[in-house]
Each structure stands twice: as structure tokens, then as C-alpha cells.
Amino acid sequence: MTRTITPRPRTLVLLLLAALGALLAGAAPASAHAALTGSDPAQGVVVQQPPARVSLTFSEKVAMNGDSLRVLDPKGKPVQTGAPDNVRGTTYSVRLKGGLGKGTYTVTYEVVSADSHPVAGAYTFSIGAPSRTVVSGSGPTVGGGVVGGLYQVGRYVSYAGYIVLVGGAAFVLLCWRRGAGVRALQRLVVGGWLALTAATLWLLLLRGSYTTTGKVADVFDLGLLGQVLETKPGAALVSRLLLLAAAALFIAVLFGTYQRREEGAEKRDLTFGLGIGGLVVAAGLATSWAMSEHASVGLQPGIAMPVDVVHLLAVAAWLGGLTALLVALYRAPAGTPVEAAAVRRFSRLAFGSVVALVATGVYQSWRQLGSWSAFTDTRYGQLLLAKIALVAVMVGLASVSRRWTGRLSDQGAEEERAAAEVGTEKESVTAAKPTAGQDTAARGTGTADTAGQERATADAGASEPGPAPEDSGDPRRAAQLARQRAAVDTARQKRLRDGDAGRFGLRRSVLAEAAVAVVLLAVTTALTQTEPGRTEQEAKAATGAVTAPRNGSLSLSLPFDTGGADGKGVVALDIDPAHAGANSLHLFVRKPGGQLFDVPEVKIALTLEAKKIGPLSVAPEHITTGHWSADGVQIPMAGDWKVEVTVRTSDIDEVTVSKNAQIG
8 A cells, every 4th residue: 555654743843943044044133113213413414513412312212221322422432421311201312521522423322122122223423524433333233143143033932832832732621632641742732831931041141132232242141131130021031931830830730630530520620720720821921922022112002912912822822723733633642533523623713813813913003004005115014914924824724624624524433433343353353262272283383473463563554463372371472462463453543544535634734734834923023023114114204304395395204202192293394495584384293193183282493503593483373183384484594403393292291302404
């Protein structure tokens, strides 16, 4: 007969490593989740008088230490004094030494965004006139290099471990309770726990170097580790380790007491208790991600974090359960095959998980993108499109698996009849035992009979061997014959199981789903490391804000954050004709998503610091929702004017944002 070749675990591991390697080989350095949206002095500007301080404005709150914000003179020497401080909202500044000379100065910053990711960058401004500078951009970069790569691998392994741990346990409890006694499933779930525990410890050690120096030598720096433990991401990792201790107890009960308990009221009560306890632990583990990453900052964090927990639980139930089903189909003992009823139960669980994924994914996409254009114009949107495509492929493969499950169910009666026939055949063989005389004759040719029986056992396609001679006086001989009969019986059961067309088709479709799931997990991990599309577009609007259309007008875009409710947005200011003399000003206030909205008050001030003119105050008139204007605004002379806009969103929440612009 034709031998069926089934994939080995080694093949699945190689597939996993290949997909991970392809992802990491083509991945760019980790993107920041907080973007620099403004600075004073602005990038590339030439100021005539040395500024007293340098201020940076980010798209969200960031964490800083004493060396996070540095200003270097043309010779590369630091000229800042003291530690950076939070001036207001998301604006941070550092004081500069007095008497600074002319030349080009470099501002560098290394901070950690509110969603735990490192942010680094640099820009220059000049005093008096530009000059040469010896400052080099070389050296370790936070979030990148070897440490950055190792950190991203740790993140991937932690997600994979969580999915296998939670999904595998859910598959056993909700779909196939007999699986608690299957050694392959036990190893799978315990492996998920070990992977998540090891990855969490790994991330905790790497965290200090990842967010500061980027040096491998600093991975075991206890001082940095102490600093990490005082941060929100550090607390989340420690909480995860504590919850993993509870998960270890859950696993011990599931594969110990539970699998030995006979069916009955006590086992049903234990199932209920394990289900509630497991859900609490799984949700707690998911919260350790939600409280320190994307969901914890930005719009509606109070809603986003619970939604993120549900999203992670649904992913684990679907992909982790799929992994457990794959292991059960390939590695379950011949005497304990996974039943069609268990596959149908998992199919229903997977369907519910996909529904939850779609609902929570739509909300997360709106929250992180903010506009349709972000799907194609940002890296986050492009990765999200890839994730949506992979989920669609998996859903298509799942529909194929459901059809094979139906066929598997239809063939259940045939399997039972085949098993009954095997039992009848074994009874016939037992009834045909040799007589004492025949046994004596058989001893004379014992060696030849034994060799023939061994060949029959090795042949998977052979029928049940004939009656085997037994020698009550030779226990070793009796044990050998018993092993031979057991091997033949197991081989027959395996042939019947593997010969089932429905089971074979289900194996292949589930294997295809698992292969796509590996890539899907890699894309999802990359998404958590990528700057959200909404933030990226706001940063682009801020850095490319000054434009000079053909009609000579000037357009400025200034993101703001007053720190209160509905306190984030963007001010768009148009100055026409942007020349010395009378000008018209039009000001628009938009929400991060682009919608116009009203605020209680906006004010404009113009200052020409080089000539010590100003500030010239302008009180624009409210025209319609989100639109203010002022006519006849006199700008006395051309120059590099500092444009300041004060936005008040409540009685106590107010912020002033500024940008330099060349007028005239």
C-alpha cells in the first residue's frame, strides 16, 4: 500500500523560524509611537539672539531622564544646564547656558513614549549664521541595533507563548476534555507557559538597554533594571510574571487532578472552576499588554484597554486552539483520536473568536488610523491591510476545514463499524489458540515462527498474524508476544484512522491555517511596534507645516494638547499675502481625525525676535464651527516671525503652540 507521509514537528518548527526570519530580515528599525510635532527654536531656523531654552513638543506624553534632552554646540560640547522639565501638556524644555556663540547647534532627544516605546531623534538650529559642526549621528540608537532586534524577538515569543498557553488550555476544557490526558497536548501547553515566562524575563532584562543606551553590555546592568521596575512597562512585566505563577498552578490541576477524575458531578464542578480561574488568569495576562502599549494612550483609553483584552483573548482562543487541534490530529495516540464532536466544538469556538476579532479590530483600526488615507499613506496602515488579508485567508481556510469536519462526522458510524470488525477478528484469533500438541510442535520451529511474526508486525499493511505460541513457563516469551500483538493492534487502529479521507483532508486544511497563523502573528507583532497612522500623519503635518502656495500666502499647521478632555487637535493658520503690510488671517481648529470643532478661545501673537518687535496680539473673530478670521493685520516688516497660537479648551485647560515662519 502507499505510505502516507505526514509532516513532523521539526517541519513545523522550521516553518515557524522561516516566517520569523523573513519578517525580521525585511523589517525596518522599530518606529516610535510618540512623534515630535514641534520645537522652539524650530528645525533649521537661524535666530539672531541665543535662546534661553530649547523646547520640544510631542504627540503624547513621554518619559525623560537627566540625559534625555541635550543641546550640543558646533564643537560637540553640551550647553544645556539641569534636567529637562515638563513645561505644559506634552511640551518639554531644557535651559541653555548664557553667552552662546554663533554657529549651528544640535538638539538630540532620547525619550520613552507613553506606550512604552523608545523615541530618538535630532535636529539643528543656528545662532547668527549656520556653521560647520563636529556632531556625529553615529553610535547606539535606542530601539534599534542588536538589542532592539533581540527585544523584538522576545516580544514575538511572548505573544506566541501566550497564544499557545491560553488557546491550548481552552481547547482542552471547552472542546476535548479527553485531551487532558494526551501527552502531546500537555507538552504543548507547558511549552507555551515556558516560552512566555522565559520571554518575559528576557524582556525585563533587555528593557533598560533597549530604552537608553542600546548597548549589549548594559543588558545585565542592575542599575538600569532598577529604573525599569519603577516604570509602567516594568510593572506590567512583573505583574505578568506573578500571573504566570498562578498559570502554573492551573496547568498542574488541569493535567493532574482533572485528567484523572472520572466523569461525573465532581468533574463538572472542577471544569467550571478551572474555566473561571483560567479566564481570570488569561485576562490578567492580556491586561499586562493593554496597560503598557497602544491601548493605554491616545483616544478613549478607558474603552480601548478592555477592548484590547478581548481582542487578545479572541486571538488566543482561535490561533492557540488551532495549534492544539493540529497537534491532536497529528500526535494523539491511535487509541485516543480526536473526535468529530471535539472538532465541531472548536469550529464554533473559532467562529465566535473571529466575530470578536472583527468587532474589536474595527474599533482599534478607527482609533489608530483616524482616516481612510492612513491605510495606504502610513506603514501602520499598510501592515494593517496585510493583517486583514491574512485573516481573510484564514477564514477561507477555516471554511474548508468546516466542510472536512462535516465529512468526518458522517464517517463516524463507519469508524465504529470498522472498530467492531476489528474486535470480532481479535475474538476469532483468540478462539483459535493452539492445542498442547500444536504448542509442542510450534516450539520446534520457534525461531522461524518468531521471525515471521516480527515481519508481520513490521508490515503496516499485513493482516492480523496467526495464533502465537505461548509458553507459560517462559515469561519473557509471553511478554514478547503480548508486545507484538499490541503493536499489530495499534498499527491497525492507526491505519483505520489515517485512512479516513475526512480526517486526512482536515489535517491538511488545519496545517494550512496554522502556517498562515504564523505569518499573521508576525505581522501583528510588527503592528505593535509601529507608529500608529493617526500619530504619523499628525507628525507629517507638523514637520511639513510651512508651505508657500503660488498666490504668496503662508500656511502653518500646529498640533496642540491642552491636557484636558477633548484637548488634542491641530490649528491650521493661513496668512495672506504673508508680506509686510496688511494681511488676512484665517484660523481653523480640527480634531485629530480632521473634523472642525469649536473651542472657547483662540489668540494669535506675532513676534520678530531679531528686531525685538512684538508680540503683536491678534484677536480673530469667530466665523463658523472651527473657523476664525482677522482682516487688516499689520505686519511692519519682513523677517523670521515667531507665530504663537493660544488655544483654550476649558476654563482651566490652555496651551500655547508656536512655529517660526518667513514673512515677506
